Amino acid sequence: MNPNWAEENLQTIRTLMERSAVYRRALAPIMLFAGTMGVLTATIGIWSQQFWSLQDSMQVFGTLWLGTAAIVVAGAFLTARRQAIKDKEHFWSPPTRRVGQALLPALSAGMFLGGLFTFVGLTNAITLTFIWLFFYGCALHSAGFFMLRGMKCFGWIFIGLAAVTASVLCFLNITRPLAFPASNIAITAHLLMGFFFGVLHLAYGAYLYLTEKRKNAA
Amino acid sequence: MNPEPFLQLDRVIHEKGRLAIMSMLAASPELSFTELRDALGMTDGNLTTHIRALQEEGYVSVAKSYQNNRPLTTCSLTTPGRKAFAEYINLLEQIVRQNKPR
Numbered sequence: 001m002n003p004n005w006a007e008e009n010l011q012t013i014r015t016l017m018e019r020s021a022v023y024r025r026a027l028a029p030i031m032l033f034a035g036t037m038g039v040l041t042a043t044i045g046i047w048s049q050q051f052w053s054l055q056d057s058m059q060v061f062g063t064l065w066l067g068t069a070a071i072v073v074a075g076a077f078l079t080a081r082r083q084a085i086k087d088k089e090h091f092w093s094p095p096t097r098r099v100g101q102a103l104l105p106a107l108s109a110g111m112f113l114g115g116l117f118t119f120v121g122l123t124n125a126i127t128l129t130f131i132w133l134f135f136y137g138c139a140l141h142s143a144g145f146f147m148l149r150g151m152k153c154f155g156w157i158f159i160g161l162a163a164v165t166a167s168v169l170c171f172l173n174i175t176r177p178l179a180f181p182a183s184n185i186a187i188t189a190h191l192l193m194g195f196f197f198g199v200l201h202l203a204y205g206a207y208l209y210l211t212e213k214r215k216n217a218a
Numbered sequence: 219m220n221p222e223p224f225l226q227l228d229r230v231i232h233e234k235g236r237l238a239i240m241s242m243l244a245a246s247p248e249l250s251f252t253e254l255r256d257a258l259g260m261t262d263g264n265l266t267t268h269i270r271a272l273q274e275e276g277y278v279s280v281a282k283s284y285q286n287n288r289p290l291t292t293c294s295l296t297t298p299g300r301k302a303f304a305e306y307i308n309l310l311e312q313i314v315r316q317n318k319p320r
Contacts, residue, residue, distance in 0.1 A: 006310045007314050010307070013241040016241035016242050016245075016258075
């Protein structure tokens with residue numbers, strides 16, 4: 001008899017329990033909310049750049065998106081909590097705690113660098129966008145070990161698409177401040193953020209929503 | 219090695235498919251038949267057989283209802299089922315502790 005079978009069984013049990021925990025069922029509305037906020041913020045950002053021709057665009061860009069991130073985190077927290085209350089489950093269960101712990105390092109690093117670069121102005125909005133995209137992709141990939149298998153792929157999509165887009169932009173020399181006016185940098189950054197944090201979340205949320213609906217209709 | 223905990227393991231739960239069903243249901247108040255089937259990659263027949271075995275043992279309850287005019291079958295753990303599952307995990311942990319080098 002293999003002496004590790006009991007440990008392997010326990011690991012399988014843990015994985016299966018994590019997959020059916022409450023946050024899994026709250027994922028579709030959270031993704032749709034995050035996507036809507038992303039598209040909305042990008043629209044507001046581009047509109048404000050075009051109509052007010054803001055000079056200090058890095059600070060406006062960083063503040064706008066960090067504020068949106070805070071709203072999305074609060075919204076996700078409330079949605080998962082509401083779902084837990086509805087299903088009479090514990091909100092801060094061990095599986096949820098593990099997902100939180102997996103997300104936290106990369107998300108806090110991204111938030112910290114975002115805050116620092118926004119207020120010290122060490123870089124431009126496009127570079128900050130890619131820093132956020134890579135950190136966010138890593139955070140999703142880490143969380144994927146404790147939830148839906150698709151979450152790891154979603155993390156890789158962020159990292160892969162961000163790498164391709166960054167390479168294309170570098171190739172076109174768009175990130176050179178001299179070749180690109182400040183407002184165009186901010187508009188490009190808002191467009192990138194709108195696509196990645198808005199459209200991608202909306203697409204994943206819609207996919208989850210439709211597949212869950214199909215599964216529930218026996 | 220003390221074989222006592224191994225001999226005490228609940229044979230109904232110990233089967234791979236039934237253990238997976240019990241694990242999924244232990245973390246959720248109820249799951250639909252299709253959710254279980256898709257999450258565990260089982261066939262309809264296989265899942266029905268395992269659920270029936272768990273139901274006969276009194277570990278799982280099955281409820282049939284309608285959602286959007288379509289039949290919906292949901293499964294949940296009963297109190298004895300939850301207790302048996304907790305006992306099974308305790309025994310597994312005992313076996314793991316026994317196997318660990320001192």
